[in-house]
Amino acid sequence: MSTGTTILVADDDRAIRTVLHQALGRQGHTVRSTGAAATLWQWVQEGEGQLVITDVVMPDENGLDLVPRIRKLRPDLRIIVMSAQSTLLTAVRAAERGAFEYLPKPFDLNELVSVVNRALSAPAASITRTAQPVEEGERLPLIGRSPAMQEIYRALARLMATDLTVMVTGESGTGKELVARALHDYGKRRKGPFVALNMAAIPRELIESELFGHERGAFTGAVQRSAGKFEQAAGGTLFLDEIGDMPPEAQTRLLRVLQEGEYTTVGGRTPIKANVRIVAATHRDLRRLIQQGLFREDLFYRLNVVPIRLPPLRERLDDIPELVNHFLRTATVDGLPTKVLSPDAMTRLRQHRWPGNVRELENLVRRLSALYSEEVIGLETIENELADAILAPEADAPSGSVTSTDATLADAVDRHLQAMFAEHGDRLPPDGIYDRVISEVERPLLSLALGATRGNQLRAARLLGLNRNTLRKKIKDLDVPVVRTPQVRRGG
Known part of the structure; x- marks a missing residue:
């Protein structure tokens, strides 16, 4: 029985149109499908449909270019974008142009039906986007098309138009700072500065001064006023790396900033308005640190507004070929010789446990580019490079054992x-x-x-x-x- 809802589907792949027609028809929807963007645009102009599902790459027009035109003509019409170009920039472009949701191909039909139901029941205000436009030709900040990375791309795309505080967790070498930079570079504060502070790299007694700045004479050696990271990052993003290493005194002051929206310099009395987006990151288990009395629970909840977990490389081994090719291209840009890996060499890389994660893989690729004369890197070379590597414990290690997944x-x-x-x-x-x-x-x-x-x-x-x-x-x-x-x- 029809629900009275008409869904417009545009995809140049006949098989996908057929699958969507059948799946959405079983839900009681009326489906009109086409392989051309021009036909979809005509239907929209005629007032057809309550929901649009469109592919990105079509013969006559890019589906992403059609989205803002549809939104301008019919602001309440929900749009779901799907694409085989499963990158962070695709997800971000879909979000900033006004799509309700982005789905990478291949997609799960049950998930698509769930997204359709949410889109049809969502209030109009929920599809408003104010993110800044993404410039064409920008380099991909994150690489990978695995399901785990797709979830991260979709989450980041939703966060670009907000100032919500984000907590990025993951093992060393997974790319936590890349996530912070992506949130900044494609978000509403992209024209402001990006300032990073690694808590583990600063002497504990200097962290408060580094964060909030100090006045002249505030302590021995303070011969002049110094701006802290909060002041340097005004109007932009402040990335607090290794937040688990922040000493208790600084935790208290940071909590007050998050609560009150203002801070004072060390030795100062005049409150300063905090105008930054905060992205924090750690490889440590903050909940365990809370149990040990080493991290404030109230600060944790202030920072952990939106948690994003970066998976270790061993959980997304299918991304290795794309990562390797990206690092090989980057190496040539930096003046290193052009290299390719043989199929069996690439297969061997996917069998490694990668305790150092993406950073370890990048270092290996740059080493291959710099030290070996052959243009095609074979299995023997990879075996030699990995021979002395310290492998991470197997994923099925017994309970209580130490693995790089959950422990340093x-x-x-x-x-x-x-x-x-x-x-x-x-x-x-x-x-x-x-x-x-x-x-x-x-x-x-x-x-x-x-x-x-x-x-x-x-x-x-x-x-x-x-x-x-x-x-x-x-x-x-x-x-x-x-x-x-x-x-x-x-x-x-």
Whole structure:
């Protein structure tokens, strides 16, 4: 039975038109479909339809160019854009031109039906967009067409026209700053400055001054007034990287800024209006830090307005070929020779665990471009490059084991210490806990270094940054097994 709702579908692929016609027809909708943008525009001018679903690439016109014309003529007409050009810029362009939603191809039919239902029931105000236009020819800030990345693109596209605070989480090397820059470069504050501050790189006693600035004479060495990052980022975006390393005093002051919208410099008395969008990022588990009393819970909720989790590379291995080709092209722009990877070499890259994530892959590609003379990089070269890499633990590691997905070394040590204290209940563990923990870390580290250098203690000492005699003493004291490389006898 018809609901009285007519949906206009424009796609040059007959199979997609047929699938949409059948799926939406089963929902009770009347569907009119065409393979030409001109026909769709004619229907819109005639007042047809309550919803438009359009492809981007069509024979006679780009579907994205049609969206603002439709919105101008019929502002209440919802538009869903679908495209095989599944990039962040496609999602952003669809949003800033007024589309209700963007769906990458191939799409899930159930998801499309759900989006259609939301679009038909949404109030008109929900489809208003005020994002700044995206300039043509801009380089892609994020690379990948995997489902995980598509969800991120869609979320970012919705956020471009807002000033909402965003918390980006993910392992080191996943591209958290790229997300922050994308939010700035394609958002409403793109004409303002982008200012970044890494909490882990600043001495704790200087973070407040770095953030809020200081007045002359505020502390020893403050010989003149200095503007902080909030002042430098006025009208733009302030990216607070490694927010989990922010000391408690600075957390309190940042919370007040988020609550009151103003701050004072260190040593100052006059409130200054905070005019920034804040994007925070961390590779640490902030909820665990809250439990340990190291991070303010109220600050967490102020920062975590919109959480975005960046997946590790091992969760989007299908993106590796596109990432590799992008980094190879970037290398040629920087003056390095043109390279390509053989199919089996590319397959081998997709089998690696990538503990260093996209950053590790980028470094490998640049190394391949710079150090190897052959134009086509083969499997043997990749095998040699990955031979000494420290692989991440398998995804099916037993519960409680340390994986790069949910733990850094600091997190692993923390869990170990928590378990150590828990074993003794209300009693403290035996004295000497410091030496015990150090030895537990040192022994496997030395063993790993010796294994990587095949028992060569001189090379292992260099790898560890130790004196050779110091390494020998530690090997003896910690009873570290040394497996030496057997000598090959020459002659008969």
